[in-house]
Amino acid sequence: MSSVHDWEAPNPVKTNRSGLIGKAVDRYEGPLKVTGTAPYAYEVEPPSPAAYGVLVTSTVARGRIVAADTAAAEAAPGVLLVWTPFTVPAQAERPAVTDFWSASADPALEDDRVRYFGQAVGLVVADTLENATAAAKLVAFSYEQEPAQLVFDQHLGEARDPPGESDVRVGDFEAAFAAAPVTLEGTWKTPLQNHCQMEPCATTAWWEGDKLTVHTSVQMVRRTQQGLALTLQIPKENVRLLTRYIGGGFGGKGSSYEDLTLAALAARALDRPVKIALTRQQMMTVTIHRPATVMDVKLGATPDGRLTAMSLITTTHCNRRGTFTEHASNFARSLYAAPNRLTGHRLVKLDLPHAGAMRAPGEASGMLSLEVAMDELAEKLGMDPIQLRILNEPEVDPETGKPFSIRQLVRCMKEGAQLFGWDRRLPTPGQVRDGRWLVGFGMAAAIRGNFLLPARCSFFVDAEGVITVRQGMTDIGTGTYTVLAQIAAETLGVPLGAVRVEIGDSELPPAPGSGGQFGAATAGSAALDAGMNLRKAIAELAVADAGSPLFGGRPDQVTFQDGVVAIENRSERLGDLIRRAAPDGLTAQGEIRPAADARNWSQHTYGAHFCEVGVDPVTGETRMRRMLGVFAAGRILNWKTARSQLTGGMIWGVASALTEGNAIDPRYGSLINQDLASYLVPVQADIGELDAIMLDEVDDKANPMGIKGVGELGISGAGAAVANAIYNACGVRVRDYPITPDKLLAGLMAKGM
């Protein structure tokens, strides 16, 4: 069985002889992206011109489709096909139980049930996009409506433990909280949020005989490809799924949607390529969202600031048929020491679109409560919020008692405080003015779990000495292409320009894809293994080849640098060796599996956010003026792309605090914000000066490279720092996110400002 100790041996990433690991190199696929020549799924050139599919969505929240009138649509110009649940071709049935990690059938237009407003219920395919769009409006459904449960707040009483889960208790929380000399208690609310990836989900599909090719925009290659084969009831070898460029994922493309299945089915029915993209409006309901939460926090402390009791109970929602739970209490299990603890989740079933994972599921919502509660408690205790956190820094995981693999939270807070100028913060709110603005500082901690999943990879070296990395991995803007190229170049001692990276294809060695900030560690560790195996194969080739200056040497003494293989002063170019001794090139496979004992450590990434806001007491407007995040997330593979992911996450946190959220129209069950004009993601003018700094760190329990993920750490806690800064600026706490001017004004007026 494998152990984390197997990872202690030196390897080329750790040794970093060429210095490529960590280097801020430009994105591998960057030149294609800045010239607009990277083909996203809808832009791929099929073998013959594609027909255009447009989805039709439901206009009721719950009920049954009793009739579908497709005559007008079918008669409309250019229309090639109209499908409803009554006419869609047969597909496999949806299994009663599905789990996220295994492929399962996902039939489209599967039955006459409407389970939420905006569910895909029809498809129109036409010769042009204009004709398909116009005809889609002509499909008329009659519904038998059923009463729907739509408004989360009205159904909190129906909340139950999520399936198979119960609360986690340590000590006696109730007694300790009742006895605590100082307590803080509150309820925080976060709204439903939409991913709003800039690229709407899209698929281009075509068949050649019984072989299907689909280009689609998904985060997980293998699971999606196998799921599609199951749905279509065809052998999985007959489905090739490609997803080379993905216009943002953030968890929302961890699943696939009707565009994929219906494009494949329609292409088969019409015997020509078909492409389907969701509209921006359809993205809001056809895809998943981050569900709303209600979080109850209770903290008990001694007068000198030691936590004695801590509780976070999250209530959230998912679709009546769904199983997803927003685990917003989980992070609290490892964050602060408190001998008596209670954490758990409650789930309400609603007739809303499917809840699912969105960037840092759990932490992104959860830290908006506890990290503000800590700020409030610090004020109650008359302590600095950093000091309160340091005082409650646990030596081991406070729930499980396991050692931390490495934990540099305190260092993040201390270095951040210094760089940000935290000492200039006045603890009493409302003391600093800058023109019409009240100015305040806030901070919050960041924590996000770290994961490693099984993955494979292959490396190929050709007669030019060029290394090709092949892996069924994805790059959703995270930098996968780039870090795989860096690992390959460093491992084989070749320049970056001598590496090709092929990912996003189901024919390549499988990797789990992008999500849960496990991508770089998982894909990269498999790549490192493949690279080391290729090194071995090359070394053995060289010493066994009579034509090589390395002939007769020991394979373990072969070094790789600058495209040259050498044993001491005997050397030759890698390309020369391969051309002579293995003219067809050499391939090596690699694999990573989680270590059997990895769970003996509590393993996370950490950080600290610092924010300065201005609040206009007249309008209630908040401006993020300055923000700094300091993070500890293992060895960093590429300082440029890692920083970008962290700053991007922080900006998501700012949006969660200030603008972002959707609401349900209680009359119809529709989402009120249906597009990017009403669903407020940040724009350039919303974001002030903002930076992220990464501490030196190696987590030797994480994987052979000692790296961890950063894609979700940046958002974790960021919004809480903004909320705390707002309080420091103006003395108003709003516990119902986002903190919009209307809510802030009400608080300001109540204070007589």
Next chain:
Amino acid sequence: MRTTITVNGQARALDLDPRTTLLDALREHLRLTGAKKGCDHGQCGACTVLVNGVRINSCLSLAVMHDGDEVTSIEGLGTTEALHPVQRAFLTEDAFQCGYCTPGQICSTVGMLAELEAAIPSQETPRGAKPALTDAEIRERMSGNICRCSAYPQIVAAIKSAAEAMA
């Protein structure tokens, strides 16, 4: 409808459905897919191109309205071998992640720099002053281009370094 549009310096004769947007004419008819469709409603800027040197949301404009116009799309600015200074700056400053908003950001930047050059003021410009390339001006003028990956700080840095390189 017959329409002739000069795209990236080349006259292109098209026979278009009058409902076809300029964006779809570029993407689906001319197969110039650099301009992206993020919302199709003029809300995100992913489809930004230059029409007679002025940046517009090409999804909000019907192609047949552009008979005789000169359109520059991202493909007309530079190639992977010969990047435009703005493209190069976006690459080196890491001013994108997924890349889907990027062609729009870059076309928008080129248009915006021309607006600054022409001393067209924005809300951030002090009254009576000639607008300067400050962070505040950039943020204000680039707010029509959403980047959900939120590369905003990097985009500001890229625009400043591009402007310097072009000066």
